[in-house]
Amino acid sequence: MTEYDYEALGLVAGLEIHQQLDTATKLFCQCPTTLREPEESTRSFSRYLHPTRSELGELDDAAVEESMVEREFEYLAYDTTCLVEEDDEPPHELDAEALETTLEVAQLMNMSPVDQAHVMRKIVVDGSNTTGFQRSTLIATDGEIETSDGAVGIEDLLLEEESAQRVAETEAGVRYSLDRLGIPLVEIGTSPDISTPEQALEAAERIGMLLRSTGKVKRGLGTIRQDVNVSIAEGARVEIKGVQSLDDIDDIVRNEVARQVELVDIRDELADRDASIGNVRDVTDVFEDTESSVIGGALESGGSVMAVPLFGFDGLVGREIAPDRRLGTEFSDHAKRHGAGGIFHTDELPAYGVTEDEVTALRDAVGVSPEDAVAIVAAETDTAETAIDAVAARAATALEGVPEETRGANDDGTTRYLRPLPGAARMYPETDVPPVEPDPSEVSEPELLTEKVERYQDEYGLGEGLAEQVAYGEYMPLFEDVVDDGIDPTLAATTLESTMTELRRDGVAVANISREHLEEVFAMADGGDLAREGVPDLLRALADDPDQSAEAAAEAAGLGSAGEEEVREAVVEVVERNEDQVEAEGMQAFSGLMGECMGALRGKADGDLVSELLREEIQKRA
DSSP, X not given: OOOOOHHHHTOEEEEEEEEEBOOSBOSSSSOBOOOOOGGGOOEEEXXXXXXXXXXXXXXXXXXXXXXXXXXXXXXXXXXXXXXXXTTSSOOOOOOHHHHHHHHHHHHHTTOEEOSSBOEXXXXXXXXXXXXXXXXXXXXXXXXXXXXXXXXXEEEEEEEEEOOOEEEEXXXXXXXXXXXXXXXXXXXXXXOSOBOSHHHHHHHHHHHHHHHHHTSOBOOSTTSEEEEEEEEOTTSOOEEEEXXXXXXXXXXXXXXXXXXXXXXXHHHHHHHHTTOEEOOOEEOGGGGTTOOOHHHXXXXXXXXXXXXXXXXXXXXXXXXXXXXXXXXXXXXXXXXXXXXXXXXXETTTOSOTTOOHHHHHHHHHHHTOOTTOEEEEEEESHHHHHHHHHHHHHHHHHHTTSOOXXXXXXXXTSXXXXXXXOOOGGGEEEOSSSOOBOOXXXXXXXXXXXXXXXXXXXXXXXXXXHHHXXXXXXXXXXXXXXXXXXXXXXXXXXXXXXXXXXXXXXXXXXXXXXXXXXXXXXXXHHHTTSSOGGGHHHHHHHHHHOTTSOHHHHHHHHTOOOOOHHHHHHHHHXXXXXXXXXXXXXXXXXXXXXXXXXXXXXXXXXXHHHHHHHHHHHHHHHO
């Protein structure tokens, strides 16, 4: 990948970090924030959504384009789903626990809370909210974080409701699950102070660390999302949505810079060629006898083939502007947005069953020369007409350079077109929720994860690596709680980070092991009712049958703690069984026999006790 002089290009970038909060209930109702499997849904209902006007009577461009595709939105409801989630009852007051956590985040970023927080409605008509809008509340402004390349400002901190979870595409539209809808979510927006891909990644990592320092954010895939705003001096601001992995942020920025550089070069080349966009034409007749399965299938269903001549575009539609993405891919994204499967263009034809003769006939039908290109869409007639108009509009913006737009992040670090950038017309006040007055004086500033690592080493005697694993791990809040209750820190840390990790790698369903299970296991091991060596086996048993208590699982698996006499009997039996080896090797036989003793006791005895008794028995016979 080409590494650019980002300063010379005038790279400007900013981040929007969205993090789910780990609260007991949702933001505007008392429903739990636990995710469910779609198979657990008890019923479903459907809605059609349409954009509404702002207070000034304006319509948001992004919402208007979204509504151009008529879709039915199906929602999976559960036994926990309430009328608020269905939009059949007004929202309740803002959740106090979520507000408190948001104020903690504000303190960590040196932000100033607002005097009065008002809930706003943000129009979203893609079906992800049953209401057709997302509720969002500005909580704090004017903060700052540090990076190795300088400070990055934090412009705003908002408390929002999470959207519904997209489950599947259906013939009529989209199916969503309501389990995620309404989970409290903080949105953190930085100033456009980021000037390199590396700084973008570092800033995101810093914000992620600060969020996790509260101990009150959800962990796991999908609980945090990063949006990145990127532009170069000759390009335009592009918002890239849904970066799932933190490690992808620098590559996303690099690829977007490369894409904008290529689009600027294409703009200049098109200007030199005096390029232009022709009128859309129906070219169905050209493909009446086609062997192309895609085009033939559309025609057999009564569809049409629509074309747009692109004067001066020859060779440029197929030009790569990002890894495995071309200008023609951008055109195709816009066609797909309006229901088509994609486009064909003359830079890639003949191919896909389209013959050389058909390409010649196509060129003749729309009146283009060898210096020109043609893009076509084959689909149901209305869809083909709408899609080719969208392609023509996108080709026209290529004459201007880089369009401002919202794009989606792909897994390979590239992006795809989603919709136009939203404007101010998408926001208007929520009249069903009273304003609140945040009181930061009642909120203590959380301890940073970096500070926790040092404290865990100093106070608990953990090694640096283990201390860091615990502090940054998903079990950090549980670790602190059980240690405060008197559980040995080393037992808690090794179990939560080492043992649980090993079990997960072995394919054990550790997700079935609840916080209550772990607390019970720690209490048994710390109180002498369970040998520490038996902890992994007990956790396996609980993962296999999570409905039982730790005490019941230990009893069923024979994992109680053995007394000294029982341990000595087991050790003596092993030593006598290997008497010849002991006489010949003496204490050198210890290592092999130790493993045999532990196996015989099946995790019911502490390793230190077994070791002590085994040494005694070997010395008696050596």
